[in-house]
Every structure is written in C-alpha cells, then in structure tokens.
Amino acid sequence: MRVKETKLKGCFIIEPKIFNDSRGYFFESFNQDVFNVLIGKNIKFIQDNESFSSKGVLRGLHYQVGEYAQAKLVRVIKGQVLDVAVDVRKNSLTFGQHVAVELTEENKKQLFVPRGFAHGFIVLSDTAIFSYKCDNFYNKASEGGIIYNDKDLNIDWKLDETVFVVSEKDLQLPTLKEAVL
Structure with missing residues (x-):
C-alpha cells in the first residue's frame, strides 16, 4: 500500500497494491494494523456503509x-465518483480548504477523511457503488x-x-460561514 498525505493535514489518499493475473485481480482493501x-x-472502524447512486x-x-x-475511509466498488473532503476544523491552517479525488473501480484508491472534515461525493459514471x-x-x-x-469553497464538481x-435535505444546508461547527 502507498499512502500520500493531501494538502490537508491528516487526510490521506491510499493506493493498494493490486495483484493481477489471468483470473482477474486481488488486493487487500483494509488491514487494521497496516492502516x-x-x-x-x-x-x-466500527461501522461499514454502502450506497448505490446514478450519474449526477x-x-x-x-x-x-x-x-x-x-x-471515514471511503472507496468506490463500482463506477467513478469525485470525492471531496473539506477541512472544517476551526483552528486548522487549512480551514475551509478542500481536496477532491477521483475514486474509481479501476484505480481502487481510497480516501481517509479524518474527524473535523465535511465529506461529499458526486457520481461521474452511469452508476456507482460507494463504500465507507x-x-x-x-x-x-x-x-x-x-x-x-x-x-467560498468553490468546488469544481x-x-x-x-x-x-441533490436531496431536498442537502439543498437546505448552510454555507460554511453559517454552519454550526
């Protein structure tokens, strides 16, 4: 596994080592000790979640x-998403900044989003299965x-x-300046 810290302290992109052969592929998606x-x-980690969504x-x-x-440790099982993490830690030097990473079934990248971050994603493929x-x-x-x-966040989705x-609930969310953090 390769791990690269993003510009946001504590937020990491994780690239697993993938073993391909004539049968397909194998990779270890998670190992608590190694992680x-x-x-x-x-x-x-104490809970796993999965969602299925369509493009857009x-x-x-x-x-x-x-x-x-x-x-959260997030990844895509099927499809492609743009995954976004926003630093909402009030005392952080990168407060209000974000990282965006394309997570796909092909690249098998994962994003570790630490506590104190807002998180979201948009589906870029026809459908996607997202797991975290x-x-x-x-x-x-x-x-x-x-x-x-x-x-102020200026995220390119x-x-x-x-x-x-977008859900009706998410359409009612406040801006970062208005948010209760």
Missing part, C-alpha cells in the same frame, strides 16, 4: 460534531452539513449543475 501504521494514528447524484457535504464526530468505514456511530442530533455550491441530483 494504523501507515497513517500514524490508532483508528478503529451528489451526496454531501456532511459531517458530525462533538463526541459523535466521524473519521466509520470510526463512530451515526447520531442524528450531531449531524451537520455545508451546501455543495458554497461560493466536474459535471454541469443541470444534471445534479
């Missing part, structure tokens, strides 16, 4: 606060979010906004 050594933290579906930008904050691990349980009272088209499919 903790590579990112230099002791993270214990934009989910996010979501986060949880307080004792229910979550770190969380290090804390979801708590509705602790959820927060930022509107995907916040002008790679698709024309006319094809976006």
Whole structure:
C-alpha cells in the first residue's frame, strides 16, 4: 500500500497494491494494523456503509460534531465518483480548504477523511457503488452539513449543475460561514 498525505493535514489518499493475473485481480482493501501504521494514528472502524447512486447524484457535504464526530475511509466498488473532503476544523491552517479525488473501480484508491472534515461525493459514471468505514456511530442530533455550491469553497464538481441530483435535505444546508461547527 502507498499512502500520500493531501494538502490537508491528516487526510490521506491510499493506493493498494493490486495483484493481477489471468483470473482477474486481488488486493487487500483494509488491514487494521497496516492502516494504523501507515497513517500514524490508532483508528478503529466500527461501522461499514454502502450506497448505490446514478450519474449526477451528489451526496454531501456532511459531517458530525462533538463526541459523535466521524473519521471515514471511503472507496468506490463500482463506477467513478469525485470525492471531496473539506477541512472544517476551526483552528486548522487549512480551514475551509478542500481536496477532491477521483475514486474509481479501476484505480481502487481510497480516501481517509479524518474527524473535523465535511465529506461529499458526486457520481461521474452511469452508476456507482460507494463504500465507507466509520470510526463512530451515526447520531442524528450531531449531524451537520455545508451546501455543495458554497461560493467560498468553490468546488469544481466536474459535471454541469443541470444534471445534479441533490436531496431536498442537502439543498437546505448552510454555507460554511453559517454552519454550526
């Protein structure tokens, strides 16, 4: 596995070693001990989630606060997404900055999104199966979010906004300046 820290401290792109042969491929998608050594933290994931979405579906930008904050390890099983992490740690030097990474079934890259980040993705392929691990349980009272088209964040979602499919709930999210962090 190769690990590269992004411009946002604590947020990593992980590239697994893939073994291809005439039968197909094999790779280790997660190993707790190796993962903790590579990112230099002791993270214990306790929940796995999966979503299926069609082209243009934009989910996010979501986060949880307080004792229910979550770190996530995200990847694509089928298809292609643009995955985005936004630093919402108030005292961070990169507060309000984001990274965007294309995660695909071919490249098998993963993104580690630490606690204190908002997270979202948009589906670039016809359909996508998106999977992620969380290090804390979801708590509705602790959820927060930022509107995907916040002008201050200036995220390039790679698709024309006319094809976006966004939930009514996500359309009501505040800007970063208005968000409760």
